Amino acid sequence: DAGITQSPRHKVTETGTPVTLRCHQTENHRYMYWYRQDPGHGLRLIHYSYGVKDTDKGEVSDGYSVSRSKTEDFLLTLESATSSQTSVYFCAISSSGGGMNTQYFGPGTRLTVL
């Protein structure tokens, strides 16, 4: 597996609380992505980054924000968690962008919002 870690791996939180998920890579890859995985929906892109401080929205970005202050770290924040954000969150990295190269996935974070 590529050098990608996610923390925490599991989290249970209450509706309305802020939550931050962390993705850390040791591959020095420029491109990083956050996906959520829900039954019947496959992997849906939340936000992605094409460099330090360069981020953009994906197809399901409402209610989420991201930050990337260092190449190795990409943070996903739920400002005020809702039950609809209960999901498994995967981070991915790629050495090249444009959707043209392999994306390697982290181990995932299972988030439950009560």
Added chain:
Amino acid sequence: GENVEQHPSTLSVQEGDSAVIKCTYSDSASNYFPWYKQELGKRPQLIIDIRSNVGEKKDQRIAVTLNKTAKHFSLHITETQPEDSAVYFCAASIGLGTVRGKLIFGQGTELSVKP
């Protein structure tokens, strides 16, 4: 918006049979098509990919075919084994040639191989 449709959503085969999963995509500029396998509780992992300058690619028991005219591509697994049981995802690139390019994933196919 751009999308990728994947069929079937579930597939059950007997060990030794072949399995075929099909995907269609909407962006005619897409030219990179990876397939990922995800075992229960694990991360998706790339098993094979194809670029638009080739029509078919094989890796042992796995093959992928691409028809750019019809905008569809398929995964073929021959001589299936119980360890092939997993969820398989196709994906297609969009936003070709830009830093904002990304992958759009299909909804997934749950393959079950019965001994």
